[in-house]
Amino acid sequence: MDFDLSEEQRLLKESIDGLLTDSYDFEQRKKYMKEKGGWSRAVWLKLAEQGLLGLPFSEADGGFGGGGVETMIVMEALGKALVLEPYLATVVIGGGFLRHAGTDAQKAAHIPGIIDGSKTLAFAQLEKNSRYDLFDVATTAKKKGDGWVIDGEKFVVLNGENADTLVVTARTKGDRRDKTGIGVFLVPANARGVTKKSYPTQDGLHAADITLTGVEVGADAAIGNPEDSLALIERVVDEARVALCAEAVGLMDESLKTTVEYIKTRKQFGVAIGSFQSLQHRASDMFVATEQARSMSMFATMANDFENAKERSNAIAAAKVQIGKSLKFVGQQSIQLHGGIGMTMEAKIGHYFKRLTMIENTFGDTDYHQRRVADAGGLV
């Protein structure tokens, strides 16, 4: 039992915190938002230079063999700085599919481009009616010769506007809500039959709704077993949930810090409003909520390595519940304690609130995961 970072992990944290302190203050972020695609290629290449894009890949694949704790450190830092770049979509999710189930050829085709920053990925999973059920897939992949023909509509694909490669879930067999018959396919974003409608999201990221019409890919496009990849999808999405938990902790840390600084300096009735007990208690409750979230983010990071998939999923669902409750409280109270200024686009706190809010509704909200834990027999 040891919650301290190792020397190497401490250096990793210093390195990413340093990079973001230099190149990611709130004013710089505004500039990056206006760049093509809504994020900064220059920052992305800096992340690549420091080895952060290769962090979770094995050394054999050209990476650094980092584990869950390393990803947690990076995601917390990205959250703290409210980073726009597609680390989750490219490294955690896209990279996750390749790491867990990619063939040597698939790894060789995609991982080097991820690591050097030249290629990004996007996960095309959500459908009009699937909501949070990963097995609810209406998009089809039909066999044609050796390859596949994919048809369907995917929504709110993060980084879908910019990605070079899409990771698409599609059904090869069975009905929409069957748990078998689901495959995962690597689809070039410029393949014939792929059309995109791109837009900024509420929290300043960019996403796309993507239609696939008769998109033809080869046999080598399938990652894992094209007829039975739900377990793989759950594995990778669990990792994405864990990463989101860590990002949320970073966001909450910064929200609390910003809010406390604000109430120390904002004066009304001749005194700092932070001297009022009702505001002090609210801030204390924000601290409690943040610490509970941090504990569960660590728990989820640990659960990532559980061998039993049910226990892993249950623990990560529990973490997402705690993070969801904490982020709602911390996010809302950050705005409340800022008062009117918190309602403006000009103040940074509102942007933290918006990102936190979107995290709750990504890969399962609080109610969804609470039901999962309840149905799995609880968490004693």
Next chain:
Amino acid sequence: MDLAFTKEEQAFREEVRSFFRDNVPPDTRRKLVEGRHLTKDEMVTWWRILNKKGWGVSHWPTQYGGTGWTSVQHYIFNEELQSYPAPQPLAFGVSMVGPVIYTFGNEEQKKKYLPRIANVDDWWCQGFSEPGSGSDLASLKTKAERRGDKWIINGQKTWTTLAQHADMIFCLCRTDNNAKKQMGISFIVFSMKSKGVTVRPIQTIDGGHEVNEVFFDDVEVPIENLIGEENKGWDYAKFLLGNERTGIARVGVSKERLRRIRDLAGKVESAGKPIIQDAAFREKLAACEIELKALELTQLRVVADEGKHGKGKPNPASSVLKIKGSEIQQTTTELLMEVIGPFAAPYDVHGDDGSNEAMDWTAQIAPSYFNNRKVSIYGGSNEIQRNIIAKAVLGL
């Protein structure tokens, strides 16, 4: 960062667990599960079993009978003790006055009191709170005047837990009226059998008798019963209250209660099926279990930090423990109320003789719910805890 218990720690947990299985009197365990009060004999019997094993004062320095365990081992021991469940050591002796005596007392006092605390030859109670001094403890008025080789003590204490069993009291008394309020307090110990000590029971809303008022009327106490220096009592009190940072979360207690709720909810019917099959109830239960898991991890963070960096500088997360720990304990008693539904109402007509198994488990649920309102009040109310976080952690 490595969040798993080591093999040695897991083996230690097994050792502790099997000792409890073999040595906790079954009736004592049953009463705790049902939320009943134990008799003095039942408690003392168990504590002496524990002391004989060498675990009675586990966290004391080894020269006074402690075990030398790591902070993680202490955590495991407490969790297993609470979740078995077995009675926890008498905090007033073992966690409060004991450490004050071995840290600030003289050799004679150590020799005289420590072994008797360990074996509960003396039952200790705590003379801190007064009718006018709750959260503002330093405003206390009980007076100790020096007359020759004696202290003459006059005043009143309240909320004195289990004073009806006590042989000894450690008492904060005002010894200097002119000093700033924190500076004129001394830490004095004396026999509850002294002439002039009167104990009057306070019945709490659960119908129980845990706490008392204690009156001092010209109580004569030998001068050598002062612990440490005169007028330094406030420092010792702060030391004492800061000593038990992690036990206060009572994670093991809530774990045991959640297991019980799950068990009962599988048996009690609602709408023709066990209440555990009711989705709304099940989700509420899961929500509480998740909160407890977060608290357990927060507690482990504090424990691991203490193990590594000593107790000098508390981990900021430690202030979370009291607030969340008490809230979760209260939620578990609410969930029990929900399981039992209309059968919360009957008064405990059967007594606790174990003769009516069908009904016995219901008898203490409402009283336990009422009684647990105390946990967010005692030990520094949760509002005081929030003040502490605001000042000490957030710098407000």
